[in-house]
Amino acid sequence: MAGEGARRVSVTIAGAGLAGSLLACLLAQRGYKVQVLERRGDPRRSAGTAGRSINLALAERGRYALRQAGLEEQVMEIALPMRGRQVHPLGRPSEFHAYGLSDSEAIWSLQRARLNGLLLDAAERAGAQLRFDAAVADIDFTARSITLEQGGERLGYELLVGADGADSAVRKALGKQVDLGQACQYQEHGYKELEIPAAEAGGFRLNSDALHIWPRGGHMCIALPNIDGSFTATLFLHLQSDQADTPNFAALGKAADAQRWFAAAFPELYALMPDFADDYDTHPVGMLGTLSLKQWHGFGNVVLLGDAAHPMVPFHGQGMNCALEDAVALTRHLLEGTSLPAALAAYQAECQPNAGAIQAMALENYTEMSQRVSSAEFALERQLSSWLEQRYPERFVSRYRMVTFSRMPYLIAFERGKLQSDLLRQATQGRRSFEEIDLAWVAEHVRERIPRLPATFNPTP
16 A cells, blocks of 8 residues: 555645646545645635636546546536537538447536535545635746745645646646657647537537537538537637638638638527627637646655546547646545656556557547538548448457446557558448448458456446
8 A cells, every 4th residue: 555655745736727626525535634725716605717718528537537526426427428420511411420339428518617526625624724816937847846926825735736727837837847848749730619509498409419520621510519418619720820821810800701611611500699798799709728747746745636637639629637637636546656756757657658649549539520421431441431330249359349438548548549440441441332342351350359348347337
């Protein structure tokens, strides 16, 4: 079990978002003295982050993390199941693509502010001290002290966790002292949140059992249901472009111009948005990017968590799930570690390769969501994939199911997914229907090229 020194260390967490608040809860429940510093005011008493955060999709990894804090049941009361994608091609009827092999395999739509408030309440109940309007201005790693922006107050720390998001102050300060090996890839697309209100008589204006996608090639919209009957919609669009035929936020300008373009590109969606103009003008354009680090910790007592360590694009819906998984792993290594530096090193060794894998899969998934989901080639690959999952369940599980409905390490899912994707494309190349596929060839190559799944593998029942 734990080394006593690692167990008794007091923990200062910068950032009271989802990962920071869950970590605070987990550690406080296990006897740690925990202080959380949040640069914002208390989000439970403010208007939240409307227009600046994408709705959350809770999957098995996140649910497992919540179970470790005894919070899964409470969270599921404010979540809605999404059992597949409802794809809305332009000029064609929509299609429903199930995520799993049964209705039990679903992802769950959550509003960030509701979940954040629930996690903060749980952290406080567990004994964590929460301090808001407490932005980190400077860190003296030698003296082990933090200087706050407000009033220049100085606080000592024993273990400092940077859970303060993609724009992490802890990461920036640590990077001035330690070579973190940062590599940043900005996305050429940005995003803007819009809203589909609940129907006047209550209820949903779209199928509430799905994540909706309007693929348009180089851009797209998605929409996730909320428990009040509304949908949070997100427009993904180039930030700017020199090509006149490429729509982009810079060229669209204010809502008066954007309205005309949006109504033509997404006519049925626009009809569901009576407040489009207000939403478009008041909600800022969000930036998207991927940041990878070779080093997540320094000085033996400073470590990064969640988006502070591995910001990713949202196209696989795994950013939150990955961050919550980080919190569970860090808690476990602190409890089991022989020393604090050893615990931080073990945490990075476990989580860093998996974070890199899901970052790569998230980037790949944009092409699938914005372009491939409405193509005949993708439909045929999906049909063959489903046949293989049912015929060879000991070998073939779609990458989406491995990532979403199990806790298989992301890296293993990524590597298996590449093997499976190559097989699907080879088997369907030049074929127009399932009947044209050489299933005997497929069966032979599944056995030769796809390893058996671990005996412990068990997708969500």
